[in-house]
Amino acid sequence: xxxxxxxxxxxxxxxxxxxxxxxxxxxxxxxxxxxxxxxxxxxxxxxxxxxxxxxxxxxxxxxxxxxxxxxxxxxxxxxxxxxxxxxxxxxxxxxxxxxxxxxxxxxxxxxxxxxxxxxxxxxxxxxxxxxxxxxxxxxxxxxxxxxxxxxxxxxxxxxxxxxxxxxxxxxxxxxxxxxxxxxxxxxxxxxxxxxxxxxxxxxxxxxxxxxxxxxxxxxxxxxxxxxxxxxxxxxxxxxxxxxxxxxxxxxxxxxxxxxxxxxxxxxxxxxxxxxxxxxxxxxxxxxxxxxxxxxxxxxxxxxxxxxxxxxxxxxxxxxxxxxxxxxxxxxxxxxxxxxxxxxxxxxxxxxxxxxxxxxxxxxxxxxxxxxxxxxxxxxxxxxxxxxxxxxxxxxxxxxxxxxxxxxxxxxxxxxxxxxxxxxxxxxxxxxxxxxxxxxxxxxxxxxxxxxxxxxxxxxxxxxxxxxxxxxxxxxxxxxxxxxxxxxxxxxxxxxxxxxxxxxxxx
Numbered sequence: 001x002x003x004x005x006x007x008x009x010x011x012x013x014x015x016x017x018x019x020x021x022x023x024x025x026x027x028x029x030x031x032x033x034x035x036x037x038x039x040x041x042x043x044x045x046x047x048x049x050x051x052x053x054x055x056x057x058x059x060x061x062x063x064x065x066x067x068x069x070x071x072x073x074x075x076x077x078x079x080x081x082x083x084x085x086x087x088x089x090x091x092x093x094x095x096x097x098x099x100x101x102x103x104x105x106x107x108x109x110x111x112x113x114x115x116x117x118x119x120x121x122x123x124x125x126x127x128x129x130x131x132x133x134x135x136x137x138x139x140x141x142x143x144x145x146x147x148x149x150x151x152x153x154x155x156x157x158x159x160x161x162x163x164x165x166x167x168x169x170x171x172x173x174x175x176x177x178x179x180x181x182x183x184x185x186x187x188x189x190x191x192x193x194x195x196x197x198x199x200x201x202x203x204x205x206x207x208x209x210x211x212x213x214x215x216x217x218x219x220x221x222x223x224x225x226x227x228x229x230x231x232x233x234x235x236x237x238x239x240x241x242x243x244x245x246x247x248x249x250x251x252x253x254x255x256x257x258x259x260x261x262x263x264x265x266x267x268x269x270x271x272x273x274x275x276x277x278x279x280x281x282x283x284x285x286x287x288x289x290x291x292x293x294x295x296x297x298x299x300x301x302x303x304x305x306x307x308x309x310x311x312x313x314x315x316x317x318x319x320x321x322x323x324x325x326x327x328x329x330x331x332x333x334x335x336x337x338x339x340x341x342x343x344x345x346x347x348x349x350x351x352x353x354x355x356x357x358x359x360x361x362x363x364x365x366x367x368x369x370x371x372x373x374x375x376x377x378x379x380x381x382x383x384x385x386x387x388x389x390x391x392x393x394x395x396x397x398x399x400x401x402x403x404x405x406x407x408x409x410x411x412x413x414x415x416x417x418x419x420x421x422x423x424x425x426x427x428x429x430x431x432x433x434x435x436x437x438x439x440x441x442x443x444x445x446x447x448x449x450x451x452x453x454x455x456x457x458x459x460x461x462x463x464x465x466x467x468x469x470x471x472x473x474x475x476x477x478x479x480x481x482x483x484x485x486x487x488x489x490x491x492x493x494x495x496x497x498x499x500x501x502x503x504x505x506x
Contacts (some may be wrong), residue, residue, distance in 0.1 A: 204280025
């Protein structure tokens with residue numbers, strides 16, 4: 001443990017480390033040797049000691065020992081003995097042109113007021129009081145201070161210190177009242193600093209928590225599944241991940257680039273937020289300016305490249321076209337059967353990735369590189385009195401002509417045999433083709449009172465296990481069933497309603 005001494009400097013008592021005391025003594029001795037024989041040299045030495053005492057007071061709280069680092073910092077501020085010019089004819093240092101700098105040896109926040117005081121050769125406490133008054137009555141003090149903080153350079157070398165005071169590197173003497181007010185400002189600064197430190201601590205914790213939460217959310221969507229994808233199956237099916245969905249809608253050459261750039265655009269800001277939060281919490285300082293600049297440039301380049309690629313991919317979805325087909329029904333029976341065909345076996349579907357959108361379900365077959373998209377199936381009452389099936393096949397393209405051509409090529413079949421309507425459970429996008437928004441809407445329009453028998457698969461496509469009458473919602477209400485079909489009736493409102501037991505069993 002280093003030995004500590006007590007010294008009196010310009011009427012102020014300081015505790016100082018023994019090694020620091022040796023350096024300070026040698027420094028003052030060198031100044032005394034240089035200025036002792038000059039005119040006004042003793043007064044100049046007193047000014048220097050007064051200035052050193054003020055600097056030490058700004059470095060330490062009362063009772064804290066001055067270290068050798070504090071002495072070295074003071075010397076860099078005041079200047080070395082060789083910097084003091086000897087002039088037997090004048091007690092003043094050579095006067096040079098003044099410039100405005102921030103004074104790092106007289107700071108409360110950034111040395112702006114100390115620099116102005118040195119430039120005007122007045123007590124900086126007056127400047128500080130003016131800033132407080134401007135802040136209280138005009139609301140502009142803080143803004144002006146910040147602007148000057150940014151615009152004015154610090155006097156961090158001997159040449160600038162000389163320019164700041166016009167050649168008098170020793171500066172002015174604080175009055176007793178000024179010193180007291182400065183101490184009040186320092187106490188207020190310490191209180192505000194403590195409050196800011198607590199705020200930064202909580203802000204850092206919030207940054208870290210938010211960053212990790214968003215990072216886990218991204219990894220969940222990117223690697224595990226897309227939340228909210230529900231299938232009309234009673235079996236467990238692995239849900240689609242974001243790469244699965246992207247792969248279906250972009251060209252193979254663009255797919256890896258989109259994944260890489262998307263990861264960079266999302267992960268780089270999240271990593272920055274976490275890093276800033278950790279810095280706020282632990283208050284460590286590192287020279288990371290170059291790294292931050294490189295990361296910012298990388299993020300900008302990634303975002304621009306991702307936007308360019310996705311724009312080119314999105315152009316192919318610019319136009320939508322719909323092809324309509326109409327097939328009349330000639331059934332004379334009062335009962336119609338609706339049966340799904342070309343269904344994917346449950347065991348095969350269980351190994352596929354699934355995605356649900358507003359108008360369709362998509363099963364992504366990774367093994368065969370195929371997509372299976374369910375149609376949107378509706379049944380209702382015919383308005384014209386003629387029963388029919390309307391099929392609307394839609395697709396997208398870079399132009400209306402291309403979209404219309406793709407819609408015409410949609411491979412979806414709906415056929416009629418006697419009193420049975422057969423509908424495909426899925427339309428398929430074969431391997432080597434990306435999904436271009438192909439969807440199918442099937443509307444089966446029947447006469448009022450027509451009995452409709454629906455198998456289980458079609459039941460799922462129609463999604464009629466839940467329906468609404470008036471203000472009441474009915475779910476899984478008793479239905480007539482023969483084990484394969486459920487029985488429904490076309491109501492006057494145009495919706496299918498359960499075939500009630502009061503009706504004659506068909």
